[in-house]
Amino acid sequence: MSPRGIAKRIGMSAVTVLLAMLLTFVLLRMTPGSAIDSWARDYATQRGMSLEEAYRQITAMINYNPNEPLLTQLGRYLGGLLHGNLGMSMIYQNVSVNEIIANALPWTLFVLSISLVISFLIGINLGAMMAFRRKSLLDPIVSIYAIITSSVPNFIVAILLLVVFSFQFGWFPVNGAYDPVVEPGFNLPFLSNVLYHGALPILTYVITTLGTWALTMKGSAVNVLGEDYIVAAGIRGVSERTLMSQYVKRNAMLPLITTLAVNFGFMLGGSPLIENVFSYPGMGYYIGQATQQRDYTLMQGLLLVTSVAVIVANLASDLIYARLDPRVKLEEG
Amino acid sequence: MNLLRSGKTWATLALAVFVAAMSGCGASSPGLAARIEAGELQGAQKPVPDDQLKFNKEKIFRVLGGWPKPPLYQGNPFGSGGIGDTNNRYMFEGLYVFIRSTNDVYNVLAESTEDGPGTTTVHLHKGVKWHDGAPFTSKDVWAYYRLNNGADVTKYLSSIETPDDYTVVFRWLDPAPYPELKKLLLAQDLQGQIPYHLYQKYVDKADGLLKQAKPLPDRSKDGPFHLDIPDELNKQIALNWNEFTRSGPAVPVGTGPFKFEKVTTTDMLLSRNPDYWQPDAVNYDKIWIKNVPELSAQYALVKSGKLDWYDGTPPKDILESLLKLNPDLLHYRMYDPASVGLMYNIRRKPFEQVKFRQALTYVFEKSKLREIGNYYGKEYPKISMTGIMPSSLESELSAEALGKMTDYTHNPEKAASLLQEIGWSKGPDGLWRDPGGHVPSFIIGAPNNWVPGVNSAQIAAEQLTRFGIPTKLKAVDSTIYFANADKGLYDMSMDWVDVSWGFQNPWSSLKVVYWDGTKKKVGFPNVKKTGADGSEIDTGRLDLKVAGIDGKTVDVDKEMRRFPYVQEESERKAIIDNLAWIANENCWGVNFFQNVTGAWINTRTMAGNYPMMDQIVQSGRDMPLPETDADRLAVTHLNHGFNSTFMPREYWPR
Numbered sequence: 001m002s003p004r005g006i007a008k009r010i011g012m013s014a015v016t017v018l019l020a021m022l023l024t025f026v027l028l029r030m031t032p033g034s035a036i037d038s039w040a041r042d043y044a045t046q047r048g049m050s051l052e053e054a055y056r057q058i059t060a061m062i063n064y065n066p067n068e069p070l071l072t073q074l075g076r077y078l079g080g081l082l083h084g085n086l087g088m089s090m091i092y093q094n095v096s097v098n099e100i101i102a103n104a105l106p107w108t109l110f111v112l113s114i115s116l117v118i119s120f121l122i123g124i125n126l127g128a129m130m131a132f133r134r135k136s137l138l139d140p141i142v143s144i145y146a147i148i149t150s151s152v153p154n155f156i157v158a159i160l161l162l163v164v165f166s167f168q169f170g171w172f173p174v175n176g177a178y179d180p181v182v183e184p185g186f187n188l189p190f191l192s193n194v195l196y197h198g199a200l201p202i203l204t205y206v207i208t209t210l211g212t213w214a215l216t217m218k219g220s221a222v223n224v225l226g227e228d229y230i231v232a233a234g235i236r237g238v239s240e241r242t243l244m245s246q247y248v249k250r251n252a253m254l255p256l257i258t259t260l261a262v263n264f265g266f267m268l269g270g271s272p273l274i275e276n277v278f279s280y281p282g283m284g285y286y287i288g289q290a291t292q293q294r295d296y297t298l299m300q301g302l303l304l305v306t307s308v309a310v311i312v313a314n315l316a317s318d319l320i321y322a323r324l325d326p327r328v329k330l331e332e333g
Numbered sequence: 334m335n336l337l338r339s340g341k342t343w344a345t346l347a348l349a350v351f352v353a354a355m356s357g358c359g360a361s362s363p364g365l366a367a368r369i370e371a372g373e374l375q376g377a378q379k380p381v382p383d384d385q386l387k388f389n390k391e392k393i394f395r396v397l398g399g400w401p402k403p404p405l406y407q408g409n410p411f412g413s414g415g416i417g418d419t420n421n422r423y424m425f426e427g428l429y430v431f432i433r434s435t436n437d438v439y440n441v442l443a444e445s446t447e448d449g450p451g452t453t454t455v456h457l458h459k460g461v462k463w464h465d466g467a468p469f470t471s472k473d474v475w476a477y478y479r480l481n482n483g484a485d486v487t488k489y490l491s492s493i494e495t496p497d498d499y500t501v502v503f504r505w506l507d508p509a510p511y512p513e514l515k516k517l518l519l520a521q522d523l524q525g526q527i528p529y530h531l532y533q534k535y536v537d538k539a540d541g542l543l544k545q546a547k548p549l550p551d552r553s554k555d556g557p558f559h560l561d562i563p564d565e566l567n568k569q570i571a572l573n574w575n576e577f578t579r580s581g582p583a584v585p586v587g588t589g590p591f592k593f594e595k596v597t598t599t600d601m602l603l604s605r606n607p608d609y610w611q612p613d614a615v616n617y618d619k620i621w622i623k624n625v626p627e628l629s630a631q632y633a634l635v636k637s638g639k640l641d642w643y644d645g646t647p648p649k650d651i652l653e654s655l656l657k658l659n660p661d662l663l664h665y666r667m668y669d670p671a672s673v674g675l676m677y678n679i680r681r682k683p684f685e686q687v688k689f690r691q692a693l694t695y696v697f698e699k700s701k702l703r704e705i706g707n708y709y710g711k712e713y714p715k716i717s718m719t720g721i722m723p724s725s726l727e728s729e730l731s732a733e734a735l736g737k738m739t740d741y742t743h744n745p746e747k748a749a750s751l752l753q754e755i756g757w758s759k760g761p762d763g764l765w766r767d768p769g770g771h772v773p774s775f776i777i778g779a780p781n782n783w784v785p786g787v788n789s790a791q792i793a794a795e796q797l798t799r800f801g802i803p804t805k806l807k808a809v810d811s812t813i814y815f816a817n818a819d820k821g822l823y824d825m826s827m828d829w830v831d832v833s834w835g836f837q838n839p840w841s842s843l844k845v846v847y848w849d850g851t852k853k854k855v856g857f858p859n860v861k862k863t864g865a866d867g868s869e870i871d872t873g874r875l876d877l878k879v880a881g882i883d884g885k886t887v888d889v890d891k892e893m894r895r896f897p898y899v900q901e902e903s904e905r906k907a908i909i910d911n912l913a914w915i916a917n918e919n920c921w922g923v924n925f926f927q928n929v930t931g932a933w934i935n936t937r938t939m940a941g942n943y944p945m946m947d948q949i950v951q952s953g954r955d956m957p958l959p960e961t962d963a964d965r966l967a968v969t970h971l972n973h974g975f976n977s978t979f980m981p982r983e984y985w986p987r
Binding site for chain 1: 601623627
């Protein structure tokens with residue numbers, strides 16, 4: 001891709017980020033309810049005062065004016081963003097959104113990057129085999145598996161795994177990211193404990209995404225198999241194994257790279273439902289909490305990170321794809 | 334798409350079968366019933382010596398709880414999100430505890446109490462220490478109320494004095510509340526939560542700000558310590574409070590039997606406080622609290638015996654399944670001082686007409702509402718909504734007042750006749766028409782995450798529709814529901830009714846009706862006054878004058894305000910009779926059923942003198958509602974006296 005093409009794509013991504021940020025900001029403020037409402041209820045109960053009085057005191061306390069013009073709020077938000085400051089949580093006032101994200105992101109990254117790599121690797125291999133041996137039993141088995149796992153909500157799978165492996169057999173912990181008895185740090189007991197706790201969330205993601213990768217790969221590989229160069233390679237006497245790994249799989253994988261990159265971006269948002277089932281302290285958990293409490297600043301921060309991740313991943317996939325596929329270079333040229 | 338749909342159905346069925354099958358796989362050693370039948374639990378039980386512990390050798394009490402997950406966690410119980418209600422009672426103490434359902438008050442940090450003319454003098458236990466080693470003194474109690482000056486009791490106090498480190502004198506305004514109420518007002522607070530040595534800066538500032546306020550001219554207005562606090566001063570007090578709530582410490586510092594040890598997103602460890610002033614009252618070395626929000630996961634933990642105690646009554650089928658699958662589990666039921674009910678919005682037509690509200694009330698078949706809402710609850714068909722917990726109606730109201738109350742037992746003919754009286758007619762299509770010939774349709778609002786409320790509201794809507802008044806349920810996101818209902822956006826709103834959130838006293842539950850939650854949903858009018866600029870100002874004060882039990886007009890707000898100061902019990906009873914009768918006659922809402930909640934004990938790991946031991950085998954470990962006062966108290970203790978006591982001291986590891 002030419003430098004001009006790269007600059008164009010980066011520019012488009014920047015505009016998309018800006019639009020996503022503006023949309024998030026405006027849409028969140030259009031949602032019904034307010035952080036003050038539920039807070040005022042708690043405050044009134046806690047301090048034995050009327051709801052009106054609690055509401056009045058809270059708005060005074062946090063210097064929040066729900067009737068402040070949207071543009072003024074936006075200006076303040078953008079000003080903070082320019083300094084890398086996502087603001088303070090409206091509910092947990094002494095904690096910054098940056099701090100919450102810094103705590104949540106590693107857990108989500110840890111679980112989802114491992115599960116994405118595992119499911120992708122297994123999925124593409126299964127897909128390639130299905131395409132290559134279309135009359136074997138593998139094809140219908142994996143297809144049925146994919147239909148089932150893509151139609152069952154992933155949190156149901158999570159509950160199922162929890163019931164069987166944690167409650168019934170006791171092989172895995174019930175929830176959390178690590179045991180309170182281990183000392184967090186770069187030490188073997190902690191790392192192995194983290195892996196042990198992450199096993200079921202990882203397995204959930206792998207089970208629920210594996211089939212889709214396999215089916216997508218199969219579709220792509222079937223297309224590749226019909227190409228002239230594959231037929232020619234077969235006639236030239238290239239072995240089946242080499243044909244599959246060097247010719248079919250490599251080429252069929254290309255369209256999946258984009259999906260992989262976009263999935264990587266999406267996964268930074270975590271899965272509120274799965275993280276809730278396992279009480280896993282990732283991004284999804286905090287998105288759920290912030291939405292429930294109408295913590296606008298926290299919601300904005302979390303959604304901004306997710307949007308930026310998706311957009312950047314998309315950009316990265318474009319750039320990588322251009323390097324992997326010479327035809328894209330030609331188009332850009 | 335069809336394939337996907339069939340796949341989904343298949344998968345869901347398979348999941349249900351699989352979970353059921355797997356859940357049945359576990360088996361336990363001889364359960365509680367077998368142990369009782371073998372005579373193992375005869376006579377009074379005593380704590381087991383450490384070397385004889387079999388099933389809980391580490392002496393850990395395992396329960397569920399909630400807290401803001403790190404990095405949101407902090408140690409100030411007044412900070413945003415708090416430290417978790419469940420965890421409060423293990424680490425913090427008050428001068429007293431009260432049992433919410435019985436109003437029994439016990440001394441805790443107070444060693445003794447003397448009532449004098451206009452004063453209550455509390456002598457504190459000596460030798461009590463905060464978890465950081467500082468002594469607990471009278472200055473801490475004073476600090477609690479000077480900083481937390483929104484606490485209910487401060488409206489009735491003129492000052493708090495600390496003549497020495499272990500004596501606190503509460504000086505009451507004249508007139509003072511009647512003696513029992515004074516004690517309950519003090520007992521509902523956890524005074525050991527604001528260590529002066531940690532929060533001196535904020536306490537002294539709050540004290541200084543309060544000193545700037547002038548006394549109120551009379552008793553027509555409330556203020557902390559009878560002070561008239563202008564808006565600007567109030568703002569400074571609120572800002573100081575906000576700074577206090579953000580000031581930490583990082584971990585809780587209380588005086589309670591357990592100290593904070595560690596917290597993660599899902600687990601909290603508390604360890605026995607070695608300096609606790611009542612060492613013999615602590616039978617466990619640690620409390621391990623798990624944060625598991627998912628209900629299905631909670632039930633699985635109960636079933637697999639991974640908890641020692643669990644709070645709540647699941648639906649009937651799940652409850653029976655848990656008891657069947659784990660023979661060590663024991664379930665107790667108890668009345669909840671709260672009922673599930675519906676309130677009519679009198680701001681909307683035709684709900685402003687009492688006969689219309691009464692007609693609708695006659696339509697409801699409460700047994701059906703209860704069966705779906707909470708199978709174990711109890712319906713009271715005769716009443717609409719009284720402001721009194723139904724299970725204590727007979728003890729709180731006179732027979733005469735009860736006898737004069739309208740009986741709202743399901744009666745569709747009566748409903749039809751009342752509607753006809755106000756000009757409504759039933760069309761050939763079976764639908765009722767208002768006097769203008771219009772067929773109305775109504776909405777019942779309910780918070781979407783409140784299962785008993787949503788389920789019973791759905792049945793209520795169906796019952797009204799079947800009667801000929803088309804009604805739909807609108808289950809609304811709970812974060813916006815209450816604000817919407819308070820603004821009067823629904824024709825009928827679901828919420829807890831006839832409920833007392835603090836101590837269980839008729840005045841406390843009537844406050845909810847006339848001053849708090851019910852008032853807003855029903856839409857009672859407030860007194861209005863004209864501002865300096867001629868605009869109308871809502872004073873927030875109830876403006877409700879209605880006929881009382883004797884036919885004379887009653888100013889409800891005035892009666893409510895008078896109640897705390899009436900020293901004669903018979904006069905107080907007369908006020909309660911009148912206000913409850915008014916609520917029932919005006920039919921501002923309907924009490925569907927009184928909630929019944931429960932507590933679970935894992936008897937494999939937790940030993941003690943289980944209440945109603947003689948009925949355990951016969952009841953199949955699903956204990957009936959207690960009938961005697963002693964049993965009621967013992968069972969209520971099992972539920973931490975509804976969040977006010979530290980329960981594990983009455984039980985021990987097995």
